[in-house]
Amino acid sequence: MTYQQMLSLIRQRKFLPIYLLVGEGFQRQQALSALVTAIVDPATKDFNLDVFHADEVDPSTLLETASSFPLMAERRVVVVKECDRLPLKTLKELVDTVTAAGLSTTLILDAQKVDFRKEPLRQIRTKGWVVGITKKNSIFELTDAIGSRQKDMALFILDRMLEAGESATHIIFMITRYLKTIIRVRKGLEDHVPREQIRERTGIHSYFLERFLTQARGFSDARIKRGLKALLQADSNLKRSYQNPRFIMELLVYHLCE
Missing domain, CATH: 1.20.272.10 (Zinc Finger, Delta Prime; domain 3)
Structure with a gap:
């Protein structure tokens, strides 16, 4: 999925359970800002937006946050920056948690580069949840x-x-x-x-x-x-x-x- 395709979908209020933003740093930040602005209600942002850095977060905290229901809002957003540093086991558990039936969490994964040969990254790409950010922007x-x-x-x-x-x-x-x-x-x-x-x-x-x-x-x-x-x-x-x-x-x- 391109950046423009992502914008088109969120403009129609069509949100995916997972977004993997891959590519240039500044453009990834633009894509992240667009997603957060579209999904998170400013009035409840403090309760429904959590941003983690992969090499600093405890896996149990990350999984617990992702499995929590939103407070006074339709969706909760969990952002994991530099997700390529997250252990694959933790990442798989996180993906499985977010894609569970009835969960109202949007997971935004952020990295400059990932190895799509490994699971669950290959699964994420197969599902069409990857937003490719290029230098064209x-x-x-x-x-x-x-x-x-x-x-x-x-x-x-x-x-x-x-x-x-x-x-x-x-x-x-x-x-x-x-x-x-x-x-x-x-x-x-x-x-x-x-x-x-x-x-x-x-x-x-x-x-x-x-x-x-x-x-x-x-x-x-x-x-x-x-x-x-x-x-x-x-x-x-x-x-x-x-x-x-x-x-x-x-x-x-x-x-x-x-």
């Missing part, structure tokens, strides 16, 4: 870091994208599209347009709307003008300059995060 990481003015993170993501062979020209195109979306969101906020209408006009997925709204409020007219000018200059330099493309892109990110 990195552009969303980059624009998110830029929008939040996280310069060091943005430069790190940019470096990773360039190392993976991503085209500098395509990155500029995608950042430009992001900035145009921010402009449209700002216009909606200034005109006091309802949130749902802003979402419909911009095509932003509902799970990312709040982040766009927050970032749009942080963009002044001056910052947008600087950003558009920097994008135009970077595009021109890539086409007509002998400068190193990596240097051009790093300078662009630096200006966008100012």
Whole structure:
């Protein structure tokens, strides 16, 4: 299952008993946040959301928590980070517990990489409960870091994208599209347009709307003008300059995060 397929299912309120998030760290966090937001009622979050790290949790505590019924809510969510460090025996018991008839627990397993040759990981994959996170989503990481003015993170993501062979020209195109979306969101906020209408006009997925709204409020007219000018200059330099493309892109990110 892809990340987008997962979003489509939870938007329809179709939840799986188990999600195994595998792949790049930042995207896994996005997927985890989307799942928790969709499943857990904020009013009862303290009672129905438990997050464990595999190398720190006692197996009996983990199994007891997973087998508990939700309190004043439809479902309980149990998150196990770095699940590849969990003993396979414990993981199998956990999977068996969560898939027991009548249990209202959603188990979210998180790891950068797992060995699907081993049980119960092979079973999880066979059931279609794996959400594969790939580097194709990195552009969303980059624009998110830029929008939040996280310069060091943005430069790190940019470096990773360039190392993976991503085209500098395509990155500029995608950042430009992001900035145009921010402009449209700002216009909606200034005109006091309802949130749902802003979402419909911009095509932003509902799970990312709040982040766009927050970032749009942080963009002044001056910052947008600087950003558009920097994008135009970077595009021109890539086409007509002998400068190193990596240097051009790093300078662009630096200006966008100012």
